[in-house]
Each structure stands twice: as structure tokens, then as C-alpha cells.
Amino acid sequence: MTAVTTGRIHSWDLSTGVDGPGTRFVLFVSGCPLRCLYCANPDTWHMRDGRETTVDEVMAEIEKYRAFITSAGGGVTITGGEPLLQPAFTGEVLRRCGEAGLHTALDTSGFLGARATDELLAATDLVLLDIKAFDVGTYRKLTGGSLAPTLNFATRLDRLGVPMWIRHVLVPGWTDDPSAIDALAGFVAGLEAVDRVDVLPFHKLGAAKYGALEIPFPLKDTPTPELELVERVRDQFRGQGLKVY
Template structure:
């Protein structure tokens, strides 16, 4: 189950890369830029701005879940069946209704990936699995990475590492790089903002380092959560204690994903303004350098 396949990426591993976004995540980060990636199942997105007045196609297709009231479309997503979503996938003429999440076979994915082999070879690029959380689909992740390695491609995974170790281990023989999130080291703060366990992430990071897997640490800087000097110092010190960390990337918070929450019928509970604190970024860079970690800021 994937929700996107992005070609010609240059910020998710070396060279030009193809990103495969697997659906499903074990965290519920307040600031998530891809909330449509959280559920492992297909989901309906609705943009009322595109809804055509008088059109009743979706209501006829799914009368138990979709009705028009007071000239507005009302959707009860809890009543949508898998069959309903399949019916809606190609139904809406204005694409006010879209379905996120599509089942693809390994052969189909490999066919799309190998279209870009020439770009990989010229740039030193390859394939990156992202999400959601790729290791939520451990069999697919391991098999797809193995197929890519058999084709001589560089492989990487972007991961929050908030999964049991046994879901990560099968992929390790086929991995050249892990781009690992390290959001916070404080257990309570991590839970309050992600509904996860920081200790699980840190334990998996330690085991990856012990396995000799090259690591790039990614730190999303979120106001109210970890965009302060004490939190940043603690995160950098934890990363500096790991072997194999090639770089630490700081990702200033932005609000580009805010509109997706409305499309899913969800509230937005993160800050409504992006992080704009050059002094804090300068501090993060300087402290990382003092700890022996090459810093990178990604916009």
C-alpha cells in the first residue's frame, strides 16, 4: 500500500532518487506534513472548493456515507467501505473527492523505479523508501530493497524508527543508508506530541549504529516541542554518541501540510506559523560542529 511515488528527488539521499511512499505510521505527530500517510488503509480526501453544485454522483455511489445537507456535502468516513473507496477513486469529475492509497505489486513498483536507472547511474542516486513509516510494511520494504540491490541500485530508507526491531532487521542486508528521525530524547515531551516512545527510537538507533549502517539524523524543529536550545543540545549529544552518523539535518517547521487536515476532516493541532529563528539554527549548527557532526539545514 503506497500513497505516492516521487521521481527526481535530490534531498532524500545521494544523487537523483525515486521515492516510494509507503502508507501507515505508528506515530501521530501533531505537525505531520503527510497526515494522509498515517493510516495503513486507503482514505478519502474532500476539497469542498472543487465540489460541483448539483452533482450527485458520489451520493448515488455511497448513499450510506455521503449526503448533501444545507447545500453542503456531508461525509461519514466511518461508514465508507473498501468497495465505496474503490468506486469513488475515479468517480468525481472535478476531483473534489480523491482517494489516497493504492495497492501496487512489486513488479509494478520496480518497473517505475527502473525507468530512472540512467539518472541514478549518472548522479550516484537510487531509491529511497519513505512514508508514513516504511517499516510498518516490513515484508514489502525488505523485498523491494532486495530487488533494488539486485539491480545495483543505491538504497535508503527514511524512518521514524518507532517500530519493533524485528520489523527493521530484515531490510538491513539490503540498505546503504538510513535517514533517521530523532525528534526528541525526553520521554514525556515525545509522548505528548507524537503518542510514541522516545526510548524505542533511541534503542533502534543504537542497534543500527552497532550494525554499522550509515546514518543521517534528521531533526524537525517544532516550536513548543523541541525548537529550543536545551532540547537541541540533548538531541545533538544523543546523535553524537552514535557511530556511523554522517550528517545531522535540521528541518525548520513549516505549515505547508496544514491544508491536508481539512481534506481529511481532521483538526490541526500544531503551531500555525512556521519557524523563523535564524539565531536558533545558527546555534544548532555551531553546537553540532562542536560535537563532531556535520550540520545541514533543509528548507
């Protein structure tokens, strides 16, 4: 008897333009090893809070929207939480989507990149790689984790030729240091597999979730970035010849 692959998911949604090309079926898995101060989805931190499901059940849900997402040039994106906390489940969903002719994207911090097998990555058409900070100390304070695994993962993806969109959340006072941005842009410019860079302004849309969970929102007093700051940072990436959206 073939083993049934299961995973724990938070929810799913449909989105356009921000989770990969076209209109996407976005699957939010549960569980994350990092605790980013600006996290908009604290309700996805713990696997125990997710709903157990099978890959077959996920594929049946995706199939309902196949015509819609394919006609809009889209596909399926797995996000979270952190999808690589459940590599077997994530890899099986990606593989099944690929076999079904659907474009696949993996949204990850890269912190658990070592858990992604070559087979998983072979089934991934695009990686949305969140590089949250480029200064080692800032990364640790901001996320509770280490920067090195993410950079190692980026280098591995480049070696394998897996297309990447690099994401960087711009948080005033945290991730806007000009020298750190220049260093990050230089690193990214050296990766031939990078198609584009998304500079994402920090927002507080998830603040209500912290209240509902009765936990403090660490950056409640941090301002959202002014347009001038956002454009300065985007221009720093453009200055390295990178496409910025």
C-alpha cells in the same frame, strides 16, 4: 508457486538532495503508528487509504527512471507513512533494488525498528532516522509514541555499521530547548555510523491536506523558526563535532 509480496503505497516522486544522496526515486508507503503534530503527510496515516501494489510493479516503475537517477548519483528511498509498518514489502523492495545495483535508503522514525530484520538492514545502504525529540515527555506529546524504540534502533544501526543521517525537525516551543538539543547532540555524537545531521525547520506546507481531510492541523498557530534559531541549533550539533547540512 512463489508467493507475491504486496504492499500499500500512497505515491512516488522524484527528489534531489533531501531524501538521500543524489536524485532519488522516493516511494511513499501508507500507514503510520505515530501522529506527529507537525506531520506534513496526514494522507499517509492509514494503510486502508493506500493503493495495493506488488514489488514487481514497484520495480517496473523504478526501472523507468534508472538511467536518470543513477547518472545523478542517486537511488531509491522508501518513506511514508512509516515503511517499517510493512516490513516484508519494504524489505523486498530494498533487496530487489540492491540486487539491481541501486543505492537504497530507508526513511523512518525508528519507532518500529524492532520490525526491521537484519536481512532488511543488510539491503539498506542508508537510514534517514528521524529523532523527533529527545525529552521523553515532549516526544510523547509531540508524536503519541515512545522515544526508547528509536534510540534502541539507532544503537542497533550503529552496532551493525549501517550509515545514518539523523533528522531533527525544529519546531519552536517544542523541539528547540537548548538542554534537550545538547543531550540529543551528545547521543548522536556517540554513534560512529552517523554521517550527518539535518536540522529541518518546521513548515506548514501540508496544512491544506488537513483541510481537505477535514481534520484540525494542531500546529496551525505555531510559527516557523527564525533563521537565528535554526543556526543556534545547528551550531549545537556542530559543537559535538557533527557534520550538519
